[in-house]
Amino acid sequence: MVKNSIKVYARLKPEQNRKSIVNYQVLHRPKENLEEDFLVLVSPVQRIKDYPDNRPESWNFSFFRIFEESATQEDVFESVARSVVESALDGYNGTIFAYGQTATGKTYTITGSLENECRGIIPRTLQFLFDAIQKRPENVYSIEVAYLEIYNETGYDLIDRKHQRDFAVTRLEDLPRISIREDEAGKLHLKNLTFYCVKNLEDAFELLVLGDHNRVTADTPMNPQSSRSHCIFTIVVSTKKFGAEQYKRAKVHLVDLAGSERVYKCSITGTILTEAKHINLSLHYLEQVIVCLGQESAGHIPYRNSLLTSILRDSLGGNCLTTMLATISLCAFNLEETVSTCRFAQRVALIRNDLKLNLETDIQSENALLRAENDRLKQQIKALTRQTISEELTAADKKNLDHKIGSFLESNKQVIWDYNPKKVEYCFESFKRAFELSKDPKCYLKKLEYYKDLVIQRDKEISLLIDRMKRERNQRSTQLNDDRFTTNNIENDNQKMIQNSLSNRTPLKKQKRKPKISNETKPDCSTNVYDNDPTSRNKSISIDTFMPELLPCNIVNLTLSDLTEDKDQAIDQRTGDKTDDTNQQSLRKSERGQKNVKKKHNHNNQIESKVKQQSPVELSSAKAKIVTREASFVEADYSAPIYQKFLSFSANNPETPLILQENKAERDDFERKSNTEAKDKQFEDSLPLTGDPEIDEEIIAFYKAKRSGGIY
Ligand SMILES: Nc1ncnc2c1ncn2[C@@H]1O[C@H](COP(=O)(O)OP(=O)(O)OP(=O)(O)O)[C@@H](O)[C@H]1O
Numbered sequence: 001m002v003k004n005s006i007k008v009y010a011r012l013k014p015e016q017n018r019k020s021i022v023n024y025q026v027l028h029r030p031k032e033n034l035e036e037d038f039l040v041l042v043s044p045v046q047r048i049k050d051y052p053d054n055r056p057e058s059w060n061f062s063f064f065r066i067f068e069e070s071a072t073q074e075d076v077f078e079s080v081a082r083s084v085v086e087s088a089l090d091g092y093n094g095t096i097f098a099y100g101q102t103a104t105g106k107t108y109t110i111t112g113s114l115e116n117e118c119r120g121i122i123p124r125t126l127q128f129l130f131d132a133i134q135k136r137p138e139n140v141y142s143i144e145v146a147y148l149e150i151y152n153e154t155g156y157d158l159i160d161r162k163h164q165r166d167f168a169v170t171r172l173e174d175l176p177r178i179s180i181r182e183d184e185a186g187k188l189h190l191k192n193l194t195f196y197c198v199k200n201l202e203d204a205f206e207l208l209v210l211g212d213h214n215r216v217t218a219d220t221p222m223n224p225q226s227s228r229s230h231c232i233f234t235i236v237v238s239t240k241k242f243g244a245e246q247y248k249r250a251k252v253h254l255v256d257l258a259g260s261e262r263v264y265k266c267s268i269t270g271t272i273l274t275e276a277k278h279i280n281l282s283l284h285y286l287e288q289v290i291v292c293l294g295q296e297s298a299g300h301i302p303y304r305n306s307l308l309t310s311i312l313r314d315s316l317g318g319n320c321l322t323t324m325l326a327t328i329s330l331c332a333f334n335l336e337e338t339v340s341t342c343r344f345a346q347r348v349a350l351i352r353n354d355l356k357l358n359l360e361t362d363i364q365s366e367n368a369l370l371r372a373e374n375d376r377l378k379q380q381i382k383a384l385t386r387q388t389i390s391e392e393l394t395a396a397d398k399k400n401l402d403h404k405i406g407s408f409l410e411s412n413k414q415v416i417w418d419y420n421p422k423k424v425e426y427c428f429e430s431f432k433r434a435f436e437l438s439k440d441p442k443c444y445l446k447k448l449e450y451y452k453d454l455v456i457q458r459d460k461e462i463s464l465l466i467d468r469m470k471r472e473r474n475q476r477s478t479q480l481n482d483d484r485f486t487t488n489n490i491e492n493d494n495q496k497m498i499q500n501s502l503s504n505r506t507p508l509k510k511q512k513r514k515p516k517i518s519n520e521t522k523p524d525c526s527t528n529v530y531d532n533d534p535t536s537r538n539k540s541i542s543i544d545t546f547m548p549e550l551l552p553c554n555i556v557n558l559t560l561s562d563l564t565e566d567k568d569q570a571i572d573q574r575t576g577d578k579t580d581d582t583n584q585q586s587l588r589k590s591e592r593g594q595k596n597v598k599k600k601h602n603h604n605n606q607i608e609s610k611v612k613q614q615s616p617v618e619l620s621s622a623k624a625k626i627v628t629r630e631a632s633f634v635e636a637d638y639s640a641p642i643y644q645k646f647l648s649f650s651a652n653n654p655e656t657p658l659i660l661q662e663n664k665a666e667r668d669d670f671e672r673k674s675n676t677e678a679k680d681k682q683f684e685d686s687l688p689l690t691g692d693p694e695i696d697e698e699i700i701a702f703y704k705a706k707r708s709g710g711i712y
């Protein structure tokens with residue numbers, strides 16, 4: 001428990017009429033170690049020298065801080081209220097009350113208006129609280145507000161939302177009456193006063209405006225809008241560390257007292273006079289309490305004398321960080337009241353409160369806090385879900401999910417799933433795709449995968465054919481060279497020419513690009529290039545070494561001559577491909593040029609027939625099928641994952657080219673067996689046919705080629 005004296009501030013009301021101002025002086029912290037400002041008021045009374053005059057010539061009052069006429073609402077809030085509200089966030093009660101003569105600016109200071117510049121302590125406190133809550137995410141807060149009015153010693157709830165009315169409250173009697181109850185522990189309870197939980201600043205402002213609207217005001221000689229009651233705006237701040245069980249609960253009372261007024265000065269009557277009497281009486285009781293609290297020996301404190309002192313019991317001499325703001329008029333006409341206000345402030349400054357942390361167990365507050373905690377958690381879940389939804393899956397995520405789906409389908413192992421909506425969506429999409437593939441034979445994905453595979457196959461086939469053509473051409477050149485050595489009918493002029501050409505031979509790289517079918521098969525060239533000179537022979541043999549890019553070709557069923565010279569007609573018939581016309585014309589030309597070299601033809605035919613015997617040509621009606629000699633050369637499994645992934649057809653079928661046998665005899669045997677009708681039918685049934693006859697024909701041909709280890 002900390003002993004804390006009440007801090008007292010003074011605010012001087014700006015006066016329009018400077019001539020009527022009393023002679024005064026404000027001294028801000030006149031001594032270094034003195035944490036006080038001083039207000040010196042000089043009496044304007046003319047002294048009569050004939051007899052002793054005991055009236056003081058001046059008054060000197062100390063305040064914690066004095067706000068001069070130029071002080072803004074923000075200055076007042078920062079000095080007077082900020083520390084109190086901050087303490088409330090940490091669990092300490094606080095009270096700020098404005099006391100002063102009527103029309104000196106109590107309501108202006110405590111409430112002001114809702115416009116930015118003129119906002120008083122209440123709206124600024126609410127703003128500060130909600131801003132501070134945002135900055136302390138480790139805690140959960142609940143803010144409740146209540147607005148009480150004490151009019152003619154009766155309490156009213158200014159915020160009455162419980163009763164739905166079609167009309168605005170015009171009579172005070174329409175508002176709920178407040179009564180005080182005291183429990184066994186001596187704790188006060190205000191019956192009928194409702195605390196409203198506010199979630200944001202707008203809610204709080206709405207209640208404040210509603211309460212202000214219901215306040216009793218009157219046009220008095222001193223103030224055209226005088227508050228005829230004491231008003232207490234209470235904010236309850238409950239604080240709980242996120243996840244903790246204990247919580248703190250602090251009350252902040254922001255009190256706008258009704259202004260004291262000298263009835264004889266104002267010549268008031270009727271209701272206003274009655275109101276003034278009640279106001280002055282309750283202020284008198286307040287003063288009594290404060291005087292008692294200021295006396296160290298005082299035993300009994302008369303709190304129960306009035307509703308106001310009963311309610312402010314904790315704020316005065318109890319567990320509360322209390323601050324008083326005295327509003328002061330500098331008008332000479334009001335000097336008496338100003339001095340009275342300052343004297344009251346001096347007494348209040350003597351009061352010491354026992355400040356302690358409020359660790360509450362109140363069920364209502366706990367409920368409010370738990371609700372606030374719940375709301376916060378809901379918001380967090382929302383934010384997290386929104387975040388994960390907006391995050392796109394990476395390629396690695398998708399790969400990982402594919403793996404999970406695979407292991408889920410293939411084993412009984414329990415899979416740990418991620419509760420990420422994007423991932424769940426991806427899994428559903430995968431299953432849906434697989435389901436559609438199995439259900440709809442015309443599914444475009446199925447076709448797409450098939451065509452993708454086909455394109456890969458075709459690329460492979462083209463590269464093999466090119467290699468094969470180059471190799472055949474190379475072999476043929478070598479054979480032609482051999483033939484030319486045996487004919488021995490070369491002219492001497494030509495020999496010289498060849499020698500010259502060999503001596504001026506172009507560099508290796510250029511020669512690599514030289515071999516072209518059209519150039520090579522020119523009759524003049526071929527007869528002139530070669531002679532029986534051993535040196536030139538050696539050089540012609542080394543043509544092989546000029547073509548290192550030619551890979552060993554495994555295509556044995558289709559020879560170069562099939563594609564180029566003598567077999568052009570046969571190829572044309574077999575493949576049905578008529579696009580090679582231009583190529584064949586050039587080949588025929590070269591053939592005509594070589595007719596005089598008969599031996600060469602015979603020799604070529606012999607070699608080709610030998611090759612044909614080794615590996616027969618297989619040609620389908622529509623496309624040529626090229627069978628490979630070595631299975632290892634064919635990357636037969638490059639399309640396997642696609643089919644494994646989407647189609648029921650197994651890529652691990654023993655009939656697939658993956659295990660193509662190396663032994664030719666065995667392979668022939670395998671092919672013979674697989675060509676039986678029964679096997680064909682069974683095989684075709686297992687294929688992923690689409691129902692489109694054109695595509696199905698292609699698919700069957702494609703898989704047959706794969707099955708036999710060839711390339712489609
Ligand atoms: N510091 C100030 N700056 C500008 N205007 C002020 C200031 N203080 C008071 N006023 C103006 O003086 C008038 C009276 O102020 P206010 O109603 O707040 O006095 P009050 O002390 O609450 O009076 P009452 O006790 O009768 O309710 C208002 O019009 C208010 O705008």
